[in-house]
Amino acid sequence: MDSLAFLAWCCVQMLLLLITICRFSDCYDPLDPNGNITITFDVLSYVPNGYVARVTIQNYYQYRHVENPGWRFGWTWAKNEVILSMSGAFAIEKGNCSAFNQVPHSCKPDPVVSDLMPDLLDSTSQNRPDGCCRGGILTAWAINPSMSYSSFELTVGNLEQNTTGYKPLNLTLMAPGLGYTCGLLMETNPTHYSAIGGRRDEQVSRTWKSRCTYSSYLAYTTPICCVSLSTFYNPTITTCPSCSCGCKEANGNAISCVREGAVPSNSLGTDIVQCTNHMCPLRIHWHIKNNYQNHWRVKLTVSNYNYGRNFSDWNVLVQHPGFGLPASVYSFNSTTLSTIGVPEDVALFWGKEFYNTELLQADEHQLGSLTTEILLQKDPTSFTLRNGWGFPRRMYINGENCQMPPPDVFPMLPNGSPRQKPFHGQFPHLLSVLYFIYGTLFGF
Ligand SMILES: *[C@@H]1O[C@H](CO)[C@@H](O)[C@H](O)[C@H]1NC(C)=O
Numbered sequence: 222m223d224s225l226a227f228l229a230w231c232c233v234q235m236l237l238l239l240i241t242i243c244r245f246s247d248c249y250d251p252l253d254p255n256g257n258i259t260i261t262f263d264v265l266s267y268v269p270n271g272y273v274a275r276v277t278i279q280n281y282y283q284y285r286h287v288e289n290p291g292w293r294f295g296w297t298w299a300k301n302e303v304i305l306s307m308s309g310a311f312a313i314e315k316g317n318c319s320a321f322n323q324v325p326h327s328c329k330p331d332p333v334v335s336d337l338m339p340d341l342l343d344s345t346s347q348n349r350p351d352g353c354c355r356g357g358i359l360t361a362w363a364i365n366p367s368m369s370y371s372s373f374e375l376t377v378g379n380l381e382q383n384t385t386g387y388k389p390l391n392l393t394l395m396a397p398g399l400g401y402t403c404g405l406l407m408e409t410n411p412t413h414y415s416a417i418g419g420r421r422d423e424q425v426s427r428t429w430k431s432r433c434t435y436s437s438y439l440a441y442t443t444p445i446c447c448v449s450l451s452t453f454y455n456p457t458i459t460t461c462p463s464c465s466c467g468c469k470e471a472n473g474n475a476i477s478c479v480r481e482g483a484v485p486s487n488s489l490g491t492d493i494v495q496c497t498n499h500m501c502p503l504r505i506h507w508h509i510k511n512n513y514q515n516h517w518r519v520k521l522t523v524s525n526y527n528y529g530r531n532f533s534d535w536n537v538l539v540q541h542p543g544f545g546l547p548a549s550v551y552s553f554n555s556t557t558l559s560t561i562g563v564p565e566d567v568a569l570f571w572g573k574e575f576y577n578t579e580l581l582q583a584d585e586h587q588l589g590s591l592t593t594e595i596l597l598q599k600d601p602t603s604f605t606l607r608n609g610w611g612f613p614r615r616m617y618i619n620g621e622n623c624q625m626p627p628p629d630v631f632p633m634l635p636n637g638s639p640r641q642k643p644f645h646g647q648f649p650h651l652l653s654v655l656y657f658i659y660g661t662l663f664g665f
Pocket residue numbers: 255256257258259281432
């Protein structure tokens with residue numbers, strides 16, 4: 222049995238190593254394989270020495286949104302183009318326009334554009350294109366597709382004589398921080414749209430598209446959240462793995478932390494978190510609360526350890542078997558996602574409007590927190606509390622993967638083997654370890 226235990230231990234180590242490697246490459250997310258932000262330049266018409274274009278930024282990520290302070294989108298002009306005018310957004314810098322009599326909106330060779338705010342001050346004098354002026358916030362596609370895009374219009378001038386325009390180069394998307402990489406703009410079939418109440422089909426002059434993808438490695442040097450577990454049948458709480466999001470002192474990259482209750486006076490907008498052994502700004506706790514004849518009940522709690530940061534329009538993704546059956550989620554809004562090639566069901570949770578769409582910062586008395594109970598139906602053929610079945614396989618917050626505890630420290634059933642000897646003669650347990658390793662690596 223010792224060799225079995227050793228094998229299992231090796232597997233767990235290998236898993237942790239591979240997860241680490243995975244974080245430092247552009248990891249493919251099997252739960253949202255087609256996720257992207259698509260940027261479309263539609264050339265609507267030509268003007269003397271220029272053209273009018275509509276730019277659309279569409280978020281196709283199922284559970285990743287663009288939050289406050291919103292996106293910033295930039296590019297480099299291929300020649301000496303300038304932006305004569307713009308509606309629905311603005312260039313952050315005007316640049317050197319001294320060569321022009323009629324002053325353009327921006328003469329920067331590499332303009333960066335930001336969305337207007339929804340309030341009237343910004344936009345009374347403007348005609349507002351559809352999809353503008355939302356402060357650069359894009360909702361996640363699975364949560365609210367109608368608010369998942371932004372668009373603005375610009376008139377481009379100073380084109381060289383007799384051309385139909387050059388594609389802008391080197392697109393950059395800050396949404397709002399780092400993390401996105403955009404491909405080249407490619408010529409595609411012109412966009413069609415309907416006119417005359419849907420009875421006439423029209424098309425733009427030409428369309429360029431680029432796809433921007435997210436890599437959490439570019440955005441964060443360490444993970445930003447972790448998972449802890451507990452059950453009604455075992456008094457032991459499985460805490461987040463220590464140093465999940467960096468260690469307190471050993472490593473200089475770790476976020477700065479302060480002791481519980483010692484709130485710094487000027488913490489607003491900073492990344493100061495409460496000191497913990499996991500050092501994560503966010504934690505999800507999964508508690509198996511009751512086991513009824515036909516149902517089982519879970520309590521899900523999200524905690525914010527930041528002293529200076531709120532999370533608006535947060536979402537939590539849970540991969541777990543059995544979520545495909547009807548469930549009652551009491552305090553969060555939810556849906557299930559269809560993911561091809563992932564055997565477990567995937568559920569997405571987010572806040573209820575006017576109730577808990579905001580995950581507040583921690584203060585001297587308490588952590589910022591959100592909680593709900595979930596009543597799940599049992600599928601008698603698969604339901605069990607053995608071998609960690611009742612725990613999620615994977616959890617994300619705002620699209621960021623949370624560090625799970627390794628399966629050998631999951632709370633055990635009381636009649637299972639003692640925690641001190643987790644692999645003692647437990648062949649099914651070893652299988653579950655292997656299952657988790659393959660599940661994590663290959664996303665089945
Ligand atoms: C972007 O996402 C959409 C929706 O998932 C998908 O249809 C499209 O093919 C993706 N674009 C690229 C270039 O992968």
